[in-house]
Amino acid sequence: MAGKKKLRIQDLAKIREKTKSLMTIREGEGRARVTVHMGTCGIAAGARDIMDALLDEISKAKVQDIIVTTSGCAGLCSAEPMATIELKNQPPVKYGDLTPEKIKKIFVQHILGGQMVTELVLAVGSETVY
Amino acid sequence: MKHYRAHLLVCAGTGCVSCGSFKIKEALEKEIKKRKLQDEVQVVATGCNGFCERGPIVLVQPDGIFYQLLTVEDVPLLVEEHLLKGRPVKKLMYVPPDEKQPVPKMKDIEFFKHQRLIVLRNRGRIDPEKIEEYIAFDGYEAMGKALAEMTPETIIAEISASGLRGRGGAGFPTGRKWAACAKEKRTPKYLICNGDEGDPGAFMDRSVLEADPHAVLEGMVIGAKAIGAVKGFIYIRHEYPLALKRVEIAIAQARDNGLLGEDILGAGFNFDLEIVEGAGAFVSGEETALIASVEGKIAMPRQRPPFPAQKGLWGLPTVINNVETWATVPNIIRRGADWFQGLGTESSKGTKIFSLVGKINNTGLVEVPMGITLRDVVFGIGGGIPKGREFKAVQIGGPSGGCLPAKLLDLPIDYESLTAAGAMMGSGGMIVMDDKTCMVDIAKYFLNFLQDESCGKCVSCREGTQRMWEIVRDITEGKGKESDLPLLEELAQVCKDASLCGLGQTAGNPILSTLQYFRHEFEAHILDKRCPAGVCTKLIRYVVLSEKCTGCLSCKKACPTEAITGSLKEVHSIIQTKCIKCGACQEACRFEAIESQRDEAIQVI
């Protein structure tokens, strides 16, 4: 660490900007919450790939106040892999039969853009995570 | 820094570390790697969470799920179920006493619900060994503001306006202390952070230093600018190795980043810090004694005036504040005096940290607004007394404080109310006692502590505490006389009046308050020769309750002196002449069949 560049006052704000979004997760808050269903059925149907694709997109887009969690089997094994998107102050939206491509589209259009990808939606506002 | 979908916040305060939280962290990391989740899940060691009773603790964010009393064996299950399959593990969650359903989320647990975190705002949230994480949560913002936009006068005005009072015990207005030192012409000036937390049963400072060391550093830089100090010392007792280590790391990181040393943040201000390790003496907590200790001498208090603000370290102007006070400062500068003013009561502003310990369900560290009642703390946050026993007293303020009885449970917690009731805010130790605690024994305990910790300079304190201890010891051994109580009161009063420093001046409090509220217990010991709580060994006798005894032999096996007779499935009995009253039988009995009999007088030969 020795010989490191000394910080200036304006640098503090920059560090804060950069790290704060990474840390919001510690407070359980964020603009969107994505739940990837990871029951045995979900994993078998490829939920891991969905998760990887999603995390990949998130870091590429450099928007980091998005919370990604997992849940157990949602009871609709035939539609796995599934994911639920909850935007702040909006009812949860459930997507089914996902592929990495589909989740990318959902990410761009729904999570970032705020527009539901209607053709992929399974249900709206039905259930919560717990 | 990387984006992780889940953060596992492992509590690494001393309480949890003592219960093996580092082993839990290791196991978690290993298991996560095994499950190939290392790129998705981050394991973070944080400072003390506060809920020490339930350690080791892991908080899973963003879900907010609170896992407690973990063992290494629980880890694979936790990782597989929660992190892989997304199913929170019920059996590792907190279940409130007298209830069956677990409370999964931290924010719903009674212990956390009623707290107001200001000084402890980063506890259990950041890794105290990473400066970036402190900065992420607005860290060093107040310092930047103070250095770039404020003058020493405006800083002092802000602190004065906030109404902040010293959190070390006496409650002296911080702004006034700073102003007095700023006024002094002589240089160099010094700052000291008093982290010699000697009160037994209190660990607020330790926790702040461990959980958020940068907050203390930031507060001190702001203070340095206010009074024009060039150098500061953080005094930490050597019994706190973890706190020492964390502060050392914090100072090094701050220096590396230009937040300490020369030309801080490019604002042209110089200030540096040094750690001083205490060597174990309660009296070092007194400010003049602490100064002597920093100078490498015997921690012996001296007469004030002159006050340290005028003549402190090496005879130069010095400001000494407690850890909690320093950690409060950045919050005030960042959020403004008005905001701080809005918290607490008329004369006591802000929040205070208490360590809630003893006979209480939720042992731990709590931060609450001033003015909250004792009842809210003990029963609301603390969850009441274990095993449904009766509340007897709460001891506040450490050896300088007093014991308050049940009838004062609705007393608001602020500096004046506590002092009026015969206790003291002190540094914030709160020890809860139930009906199995003997108040005479507690008085003896504190006097023993004080007579050992007295530096020995003043006759009143050295001899006074010793004589009081001797008298109370005799009372607990059944050798008390009626004339003892007025003599104790006289001694306590003189010790308070005549001693030089805070230690002696408050040494009478524990005895005066117990005499005031629990005189009947002293009288029972003196007149009836019995200990109503069943604690004082010389005044009790262990007996087997025949209706409860199942004849299981456990007590017989536990007895070191073969004082218990009886065979299997036969009611046991204790041969009193052989009994050494060690209490092993009572501990061994699963049926509560052994009582320390206390209703009948014991003849002392």
Next chain:
Amino acid sequence: MDTDKTKIQSLIDNHQGLKKNLIAILLDIQENFNYLSPESLRVVAKALDMPLIDIFGVATFYRAFSLTPRGKHMCLVCMGTACHVRGGPKILEEIERKLDVAPGENTKDGQFTLETVACLGCCAIGPVVVVDGEYHGHATIRKIGPILAKYQKPEAS
């Protein structure tokens, strides 16, 4: 011994040989040698150019220092208020009985030193016994035997 003297001198040098660092120097000597020998105090006095009696005063004032060698295992019993109300004194008595030693003393075989401490700040797990830095929380009279036995074991060769 000369090697000891060199070591002590290097500890003093670590603290720039400053008088104000006396306590820190003594803490380091205590940690390295397990006690403060008369010889070490004389070396410190000479190096810091201080009267021996002043150093002696500091060395006997603070609890962290011991002027006699300590035993192989350090057994610390917390006497904090929280531990006290939860039965700490009974734990201490049991250890005194088991080891036949009073607080502040070494056992006859030199295996253990028994010390009490005012508070370790981990009140939630009281009563607490610490042996060689290892914490044993929620101590009971019956747990004492097994805890001590763990350290009493003859050295495995």
Next chain:
Amino acid sequence: MITFRMNGLDVKAEEGWSVLETAKFYGLEIPTLCFNEGLTPHGGCRLCLVEIGEGLKTKLVSSCTYPAEEGLVVRTDSKRVWAARRMMIELMLAMAPGSKVLQDMASRFGVTQVRFTSRNKECVLCGLCVRMCAEQMDAKAIGFQKRGLNRKISTPFDMRSEECRLCGACMYICPVCQLRCQGPNAEGVLCNGCLTMDPSCLDHYDDLQCWMYDAGRCGTCVREKT
């Protein structure tokens, strides 16, 4: 010049004077034990206590270490001061009943009982010898050790000190060694052979009313010895 009030009188003190020095200058007697003019004040024996402040917020301080301050209000012989002083004498007598200085002091302040078991340590830890050795003899052979109950004055390791020149100054200044009271017999620690003063005025007033300060030798206010 600093002006303050002492026992109702306006007094003037030089910068740097203590309250005790000012009192001495004005001929007001304040008892001392650990104080000696040639040595730095210690403030340990707590006999020279005086009450400072006004109204409800008064406190006791040792006058030997308390600096004369502008506007200070001092009472040297209030009821509270006397109560504390008497207790100090009682506590110290239980430590060193052989000291004539202390026995005389007990008689003077009407201490008629010692309610504590005698420790008879032959030392009240006033530290006069320590300061004498260090400040006047420049030897630093003896000093305070340990704390609390175990506090004592000795040489390092309790052995003959290389610094000690056997000058005897420590014994000369010791309030226990210098004169032995012949009074106390085996039964008790208190002599009271010279009991002279038990001022009856303190029962009625908050401050001692006597200006003689001479152990009540005038006899007017002294009660019958009980």
